Amino acid sequence: MDRKEFLRKGLLGTGALIAAPAAVGMKVNSESPKHEILGFNHLPQTNSKIMENTVLHKAATRGDANHGWLKSRHTFSFANYYNPERMNFGVLRVLNDDYVAPGMGFSAHPHENMEIISIPLEGDLEHKDNMGNVSVIRSGDIQLMSAGTGVLHSEYNKNKEQPVKFLQIWVIPNKRNATPCYHSKEFIRDLWVTIAKGEIWRGEMKNKAKDGSVYWGDTTIVPFLNEENKPYRYVAIRADITPRKKVEEELVKYSSALEYQNQQLIDFCYIVSHNLRGPILNISMLVDFIEKTADIEKQTEAFSKIKPVISHLMEVFDELVESIQVKQDTEIISEELDLEESTKKVLIGFKPLIEKYKAEVHFDFSESDRIDFPRKYLDSILTNLISNAIKYRSPERDPRIEIKSKKQNEDVLLTVSDNGLGIDLEMHRDKIFKIRKTFHEHPDARGFGLFMVKTQVEAMGGSIWLDSEPDKGSTFYIQFKNQEL
C-alpha cells in the first residue's frame, strides 16, 4: 500500500480502533462478570470536513534519526528528537516510520503503560516478549501489545537480505497498570475485518495475571454506523468471564468422562448381545434337538455339547463381573510399588512356562524404578502381558521378553516387548483391547486379558497402546499418569 494513502485512510482509523481493544486492558477483579464500558473512540468522518480535526505534519518536517542500521522518522517527539509543539495528537503519542537493515533490530527492552502497535510495510519483523509470544509479522499484518504494568520485548529483522520498513505507533491507554497482553496478527485481523464491515466483534482472550493465574476476558466492540452505514465510532465492553470459563473447562472434562462411560456401556451391551446371547441360544437349541431326535447316538452327541457351552457361558459371566468390579472399584488404593520387585514376584508364577519354552526375560527399571499404583492392577497387567508374550511365542525362536520403564515428565512409561507372533495391526487395530477378541488360533485364547489390562490402566487415568509386526513381535506401552515420586 502507498504510504501516504495508508496514513491518510487507514491509520487514523486503525490507530483509534486498535486503541479500543487495547485500552480494554485485562484485569481480574470480581467473582461475577462485571461489564464496564471502557471508552469511546471517535474517528474523524473521512468523507466530510476532514481538515477540521486534522493537524498537518508534512513528511519532510518530521524528526529524523539515522543510526545506519536504523533509520527513523518521528512524527512526534521521540528519543533525541524533541519538539514541544509535537508531543502527541490526543492519545496518539508516537508515530515512527522505521527502516531496519537486514539481520538487525532492537534487542530486549522494556515498555510500560503504552499500547504499542506495529505495522510492517515491507519485509519481515520478528517480535519476542517475556510473555512467551514469538511471531513474525509482514506487510498486511498488524500487531498489538498492551504493555500495562510492564513488558520486555525485542524486535528483529530476521531477513538477512531485505530491510524491513514498518510503522511503530504508541497510544496512551485510558487505564494505567493494566495486565500486559499481546494480540497476534490473526486476532487483530479478525477484529479489524469484522468492525470495518460494521459488524459487532466479540472475542474471548486467555491471559495470565501477574501472579501467574490464568483469567479470561470477554470483549465486545460495537461499531456505530453513519447514514452511509460506515462505522464512525466504537464502544468497547469488557467482562471478566473467568468463572464461566472454569465451568466450561469442567464441562469439557465431564463430557469426555461421560463419553468414556458411554463407550463402556456400548461395549457392555455388545458383550451381552454377542457373548451371552450366543451360548444361551445354543443351550436352548441343543435341548430342543435332544427332545426331538429319536436317534440315541445323536442325542448323546448333542448332550455332550451342552457342558462346554455352559462352562463358556460361566466364563463370560465371570469376566463381566470382574470387569464391572474394576469400573466400580473407584476407591482402590494406590501404593508405592517397586517395579523390579513386582516383576520378579510375577515371574515366579511363570517359572515352569519360562523353563519349558526356554524363554529369556530381561528387565531394566534403572530409569524409573517406582510407581504409585494399585498393587492388584500392576500384578494383573504384568501377568497378562507376560502370559501373552509366552502364549503367542513364535514356533521359530525361543521367546525373549524385555520389560523396561522410562520417565516422561510426570508420567512413567512401561514397555513390554516380545519376539513372538505379533498382531496384524492393519487388520485388528481397533479390536486389540476389546473383550472376546482373539487374534491367533490358540486353545487358551479368551480375549479377556488385554481387555482387563486396558480397563485397569484406564481406571487409573493411564493409557495403553502397542506396536506390532506379524512374525517379529509386539511391544506394549503402558503410561502411568502423574507419577511424581
Next chain:
Amino acid sequence: MKRVHNLAIVDDDDAFVFLTKEMVAETNMVDNISVFKNGKVALDFIEMNRDNEEELPEIILLDLSMPVMDGWQFLEKYAQLDPALAKKISIYICTSSISPDDVNRAKAQSLVSNFMVKPVTPENLISMIRQLN
C-alpha cells in the same frame, strides 16, 4: 428342486455347527457340508479353488465374531476374490448379534444375500435354498 452341491459353514461355535449340520442334513437338499473355523481358513480354501467349480460352495453361512479373521474381514478380502471365481456364491451372515449396527452394516454389503440372526431354523434354511433356485 435343484439340490445344493456344497454348503460351507464359517463359524467357530461348535454347538452351532453341530446343530446346523443336523438341520441341513434333515432338509435332504444338500450334498456336502464343509466347516471352516474362521474367515482365514475359508478364504484360503476359496482362493485355492477359485477355478474349481466342483469344490466351491454355492452357499456360505458366515458368522461375524471369530478369531484370526472375523466375518467382516472375510467379506472385505472376499470382495476382491469374487469376480474371479468359477461359481456364484451366496453369502448369508448368521450371527447371534442383535445389535442394529451389525444389521445395518450387513445390509450395506452388496455381496451379502441376507442377514440371519441365530437361531437358524429349518424353515430359514429351506427358504434360503429355495431362493437360490
